[in-house]
Amino acid sequence: MNSLDSVNSVEPFQQLNLTLRDRWRSADDFDTSDADIVVIPSISVDQRELLKIEGFHHYEERLLFSLIRLRNPRTRLVYITSQPLHPSVIDYYLQLLPGIPFSHARDRLLLLSTYDSSTRPLSQKILDRPRLLERIRQAVNHDRAYMICYNSTPLERDLSIQLGIPLFALDPNLLIWGTKSGSRQIFAESDVPHPDGSLLVWSAKDLAVATAELWERQPTLKRIVIKLNEGFSGEGNALLDLRPLEEISPGSATHHDRVATLLERFRTLRFEAKSETWENYSSRIPELGAIAEAFIEGEEKRSPSVQGRVTPIGEVEILSTHDQILGGPSGQIYLGCRFPADEAYRMRLQDLALRVGKTLAEKGVLERFGVDFVAVHNPETNDWDFQAIEINLRKGGTTHPFMTLKFLTNGRYDLSSGLFYSQQGRAKYYMATDNLQKDQYRGLLPNDLMDVIAHHQLHFDTSTETGTVFHLMGCLSEFGKLGLTSIGNSPQQAEDIYRRVVKAIDEETKPSDPNHTLSMRWNSWY
CATH class of the missing domain: 3.30.470.20 (ATP-grasp fold, B domain)
Structure with missing residues (x-):
């Protein structure tokens, strides 16, 4: 999406979401009220990072807890996945509902699939299928419908607008506050203790400079965490052990030598993701950004x-x-x-x-x-x-x-x-x-x-x-x-x-x- 499209999509998205404010009475009422709920379990994160997680395409099942909402006899639910779900999995969840006949709950559940096993986010797959979009539109009462999702990105915002259904989730323009660097800014503004760390950088060389500066501020550090700014579930993290690098510790070498050695040392980072390499990791820094952060030590x-x-x-x-x-x-x-x-x-x-x-x-x-x-x-x-x-x-x-x-x-x-x-x-x-x-x-x-x-x-x-x-x-x-x-x-x-x-x-x-x-x-x- 270009910048003009992004700007033009903000107003209708915000207008849709104002209807949620009109419906809101209390948390308990909203969570249990009669509603038509469209569940979009799309894992809309950087796909190369997502590939580090085994079986990630099955993570669309993690929102199946939403089916328990059908215990309300007036709630209807539309659940869309990339590939059809196994019938016994659906039966399993519906049989958990106390006091609700299985057939009654099943009649209020519409399961849809894109029949697309590619690694693209589910939300994009739905947007690419006009007939599927129309079927979702016709399946719900728009006066009481809303969407929920795993995470909110411009894809989910576009889907909300295309369907004319408010999205009960974050405005994607605010995603920065869920990044590693954005989190650090929120902690600072909230006066919440957090580790010393760097600003966001966009190259391996700048990351080495930021790491050296962090070490110079805290000469007693033993380890430093390197984080991709948009890493997922810890898979974008790596650990730099400073203890074998005494010859370039603050006071033992110049800043220039420290940066040069750290840049070379990044090749031996201890990555959290099993198959990660420095060659791949470093290629992501210009795309996602990275920070260096003090590793918190402790016996317990x-x-x-x-x-x-x-x-x-x-x-x-x-x-x-x-x-x-x-x-x-x-x-x-x-x-x-x-x-x-x-x-x-x-x-x-x-x-x-x-x-x-x-x-x-x-x-x-x-x-x-x-x-x-x-x-x-x-x-x-x-x-x-x-x-x-x-x-x-x-x-x-x-x-x-x-x-x-x-x-x-x-x-x-x-x-x-x-x-x-x-x-x-x-x-x-x-x-x-x-x-x-x-x-x-x-x-x-x-x-x-x-x-x-x-x-x-x-x-x-x-x-x-x-x-x-x-x-x-x-x-x-x-x-x-x-x-x-x-x-x-x-x-x-x-x-x-x-x-x-x-x-x-x-x-x-x-x-x-x-x-x-x-x-x-x-x-x-x-």
């Missing part, structure tokens, strides 16, 4: 996050807190989470995220935001120190497990305690992952998973509101990858349920490799 270190949203009337709500489980070579790739975050610090995290949310609201941001932190335990004070490291303006990996819990239980998040309570007043907890992945799971079809669930009674029990809800089932056969959310009435029960699921699937698939190990490291934090 965690990665909590806070999720919130800005409503159409500009109010900021805190939705949840999580302790994230990270993996990868240096522990920067998102694997899963625990809800809620540790009692020792979740209230303080809420306060910090609220500051961030208010700054975002002032800039016009709408809907989801997530703030990732690094928490380091201070043994002298027996307390936790926090540094904010990133803002995500999209439905991240913590969105679908929390919304699954909320829609299944029809419960509420209590801001005063940071706990979630079911309608019966019982606190709920969960462990969730997008990355339960083992070679032995390859070849397991969705129907096979249903057999395992039924045989071992691993399903979610609506009477006790405990059990496991699965997602990313389309990833199983080709990639041996599965997502799940295990819900319990205590942190320990949630963990026990999770481990029982893993054990059952392991037993059913019986690996031939005796050295096979689980791809996730769950730490006992409770």
Whole structure:
């Protein structure tokens, strides 16, 4: 899209979204009200970065929690994907709905597909199919319809305008505040602690200069994180170890020599993405930009996050807190989470995220935001120190497990305690992952998973509101990858349920490799 097209699309997009403000009464009313919801689960991010994630084209399934909205007998839902979804996956979600006949829910669900397996974003595929656009238009009542998406870009904005349906998501003109450099600016304006780092640069040479300047400001640094400005799920991060570079440390060499050595040293960066190389990584810097940031050290270190949203009337709500489980070579790739975050610090995290949310609201941001932190335990004070490291303006990996819990239980998040309570007043907890992945799971079809669930009674029990809800089932056969959310009435029960699921699937698939190990490291934090 050229700049003139972009300008011309802003006004009709904003006019459409004003209708959301007119409909808004409260968060709970909006989340449960009668509506026609068009779900666009397009992963509209840089496709070369997305290719680093195994099975990424199945991530369109992550918004299937939206089907639970059909528990409202007057809600209708249109769900579009690149390729048709397996029928048993749809049946699985609809059978989770308490008190709703399966056939009634199915009649209110329209599944559409572009039948296009290319790596282009789904939103672009839909825009390229006029007849599909017309079918979506005719399927909804425009007086009560709105769109939701994974992330909002000019593609989703164009789709909203073409359909004449408001998009409950960020205006793409504000995407800068979800980048690495934009996050740092928001943290500074919000007076939220964050690591020392550089401004945005657009070449490897300038990145070496920025890295050298950061090291010179903080001579005791051991490691520095290099981040692509628009990296995804930690896959755009790399780690530079300064400890072997004592001969060019501040005070031991000139700035010019330090820059030259660092530029050469970038070839040995420790990349989070498995197949990444400096040749490819450096080629992305002129396209995406990059920053250098101090790596936070600590003996006992965690990665909590806070999720919130800005409503159409500009109010900021805190939705949840999580302790994230990270993996990868240096522990920067998102694997899963625990809800809620540790009692020792979740209230303080809420306060910090609220500051961030208010700054975002002032800039016009709408809907989801997530703030990732690094928490380091201070043994002298027996307390936790926090540094904010990133803002995500999209439905991240913590969105679908929390919304699954909320829609299944029809419960509420209590801001005063940071706990979630079911309608019966019982606190709920969960462990969730997008990355339960083992070679032995390859070849397991969705129907096979249903057999395992039924045989071992691993399903979610609506009477006790405990059990496991699965997602990313389309990833199983080709990639041996599965997502799940295990819900319990205590942190320990949630963990026990999770481990029982893993054990059952392991037993059913019986690996031939005796050295096979689980791809996730769950730490006992409770």
